[in-house]
Amino acid sequence: MNVRQTIGWNVRRLRVAKGLSQERLALETGIDRSYVGRVERGSENVTVATLEAMAAVLEVEVKALFDPVETPDSPPPSLPSGRKRKTG
Template identity: 40%
Template sequence: MDTRARIAWNLRQLRSTMGVTQENLAVDANIDRTVVSDLERGRHNASIDLLDRLATALAVDIAVLFAEPDPTDPRPTPLRPGRKATK
């Protein structure tokens, strides 16, 4: 697994495990939601600064994003799509 795929896997795994939407993560990291989406699909080449902001927003060490996933781990499940209804 290349580094971009590893980051994509770990980012989605962390975000979905924590129950954080792409939009909320983007707001917390001060980036556009489409950047989070592109990162999770391995379509964006992230800078160290961007990865640091994402790790900070998720309250994890940046090294977690580079960790080699266990090959027996199931694919990270996406959260329910769409925006939450406003009151």
């Protein structure tokens, strides 16, 4: 697994753990949603500024995006599809 794939894997893992969609992560970081998808697939060369913005929204240090992937055979889970129900 190369560095871009490792970053993408960790972005997706952390994003899903926080319950954020790609669209929400993109909105909060000020980048395009399709760019987030390309980062998660490991097909985008990410800038340091983008890594900092993503880490801030994900509430982790930038170095967490470089953590080694322990189980590369099983991809991080997806969020349930559809919109969240409004409460209250």
